[in-house]
Amino acid sequence: MNLRRLLGLDAKDEAIEEDPTPVGRDAFTKVAPYYDQLMAAVPYRSWVDYVESILRRLGHEPTEVLDLCCGTGQVGSEMARRGYDVAGIDIAERMVRCCYCREPKLPAAVMDAQEPGLREHSLDLVVSLYDSLNYIIDDEGLQNCFLGIGRALRPGGLMIFDLNTERALRIGLFTQNNLGSNEPLAYQWESQWDDKRKLCRVDMKFRWRGPGEKVQFTETHYERAWSEDEIREMVARAGMEILRVYDAYTFREPRMLSNRIYYVVRRLRVE
Numbered sequence: 001m002n003l004r005r006l007l008g009l010d011a012k013d014e015a016i017e018e019d020p021t022p023v024g025r026d027a028f029t030k031v032a033p034y035y036d037q038l039m040a041a042v043p044y045r046s047w048v049d050y051v052e053s054i055l056r057r058l059g060h061e062p063t064e065v066l067d068l069c070c071g072t073g074q075v076g077s078e079m080a081r082r083g084y085d086v087a088g089i090d091i092a093e094r095m096v097r098c099c100y101c102r103e104p105k106l107p108a109a110v111m112d113a114q115e116p117g118l119r120e121h122s123l124d125l126v127v128s129l130y131d132s133l134n135y136i137i138d139d140e141g142l143q144n145c146f147l148g149i150g151r152a153l154r155p156g157g158l159m160i161f162d163l164n165t166e167r168a169l170r171i172g173l174f175t176q177n178n179l180g181s182n183e184p185l186a187y188q189w190e191s192q193w194d195d196k197r198k199l200c201r202v203d204m205k206f207r208w209r210g211p212g213e214k215v216q217f218t219e220t221h222y223e224r225a226w227s228e229d230e231i232r233e234m235v236a237r238a239g240m241e242i243l244r245v246y247d248a249y250t251f252r253e254p255r256m257l258s259n260r261i262y263y264v265v266r267r268l269r270v271e
């Protein structure tokens with residue numbers, strides 16, 4: 001038996017030659033008005049429960065929270081409902097606009113996470129969920145993101161984020177469709193994996209078949225796989241340290257078959 005195939009590690013490797021299109025100019029622009037519909041089944045409340053259980057385990061009681069790459073604000077708004085003082089930033093203007101349409105509204109700004117202009121020592125917690133940081137695809141960009149977050153966190157403050165693992169991107173979890181369902185937003189996605197660049201390209205086709213005008217559009221998304229060693233080095237350069245790495249929604253260490261992992265990072269205290 002081919003063990004690599006059995007474990008889903010033999011995915012097709014295809015070079016991605018082009019420069020990825022920036023998020024906000026293509027990705028998350030046309031889909032923004034339909035994003036919440038697309039995510040209707042995503043258990044955002046449970047995700048916030050999980051974040052809170054991590055905070056309890058670590059005895060961290062944040063007040064001021066940033067939802068980094070907040071999208072339409074589902075996580076930040078849920079945290080605001082639970083009493084945190086939350087704001088969001090995201091690069092895609094049309095996603096940010098949606099943050100003001102929800103209840104409670106999430107105050108949010110259009111800002112590139114690769115150049116976060118945030119006040120020094122102003123935050124107790126930064127959360128960034130749903131593989132948002134996989135969308136930062138070059139070393140300098142992710143390093144600058146951590147540097148900015150490291151400055152904005154108070155000493156002892158935490159950053160909690162999830163990432164799709166290399167395995168998830170490699171085995172084509174993004175190749176999927178819902179064409180057999182009755183969902184008003186039909187989608188068909190095809191992914192491609194470039195092993196050398198550790199880059200996954202997803203060509204997404206959408207068709208709105210709900211009430212009102214029929215609309216069709218496409219978007220192309222790129223996600224980069226980041227290893228734990230890369231994350232460890234980058235956060236260290238930003239004055240932070242990895243406290244925990246979890247197989248998502250558990251308190252276990254990641255395994256070979258983990259598709260999503262959570263990082264808990266702490267801003268070091270300045271001596």
Ligand SMILES: C[S@@+](CC[C@H](N)C(=O)[O-])C[C@H]1O[C@@H](n2cnc3c(N)ncnc32)[C@H](O)[C@@H]1O
Pocket residue numbers: 023024027028068069070071072073074075089090091092095111112113114128129130131132135136
């Ligand atoms: C998969 S969505 C997740 C959104 C949100 N965190 C959620 O849980 O629904 C990824 C988000 O990351 C944002 N994003 C990607 N690259 C970014 C960057 N460089 N700066 C800020 N936001 C970015 C996108 O615009 C998009 O809203």
